[in-house]
Amino acid sequence: MISKVGQIMLYVNNQDEALDFWTEKAGFTVISEENNGQGMRWIEIAPTQDAETSIILHNKEFVAKMSPGLNLGTPSLMFFSENLEQFHADLSNKEVKVGEIVNMPFGRVFNFADIEENYFAVMEKSR
Template identity: 45%
Template sequence: MIQKIAQVMLYVNDPQKVADFWIESLDFVTIYKENTQGIIQIVIAPSRDSETQFVLFERAVIEKLKPELNFGTPSILLASQELDALYQKLQKAGVTVGKVVHRPQGRVFNFADPEGHYFAVMEEPFLLDLIDRHKKP
């Protein structure tokens, strides 16, 4: 049985540039970096003990090896207990951010990485409450 989502593969043009963005702008950490037979793999996460990690691969290399894969960036919703502080930090860093939107589920905003891939961040208390409501019969 599946216990959790362990890793999400992201296919990018420049894995190191994208890793640096996540580390510098969002305080992610590098779990490990590997270059085996020309395949660069950088694993990053919000913390060393995070249950889910991003694995950054160089898109052009993987496209040659596995052209049947879907190379689009998945829609990923991140959670933050400090939505306003994160929003301001990203703005000050010059990151492309959307407006904070008030949704029935809570406040959320989008941001783009250096390659134009968009991600969303939702305020965590609202996200946890939403999950709890769906668990109850």
């Protein structure tokens, strides 16, 4: 039986640029970084050090060679924020492409794009 989502694999073209985006612009923290010395490098990031779910930044080209049939598409992720307007403003000030904050039946939400033009959503949610 599954008890929680542990890690989400995000396949990127440039791990260093992706790491910079997620830490410098989106405010994530590096949890761990591993490199097997043979081209396999993975970087675990999360919104906080004690987050239950983390994102692993994998090199898309390397993974494609190792697992040719694997779907390397970007997952559709919904992040939660307790201060949606402030996070929206922070991303905008850091020149991140953001959409307008819109009211949905389930709450206020906006989209943003990473450096590879992958889009993610953020919804206002209190703890």
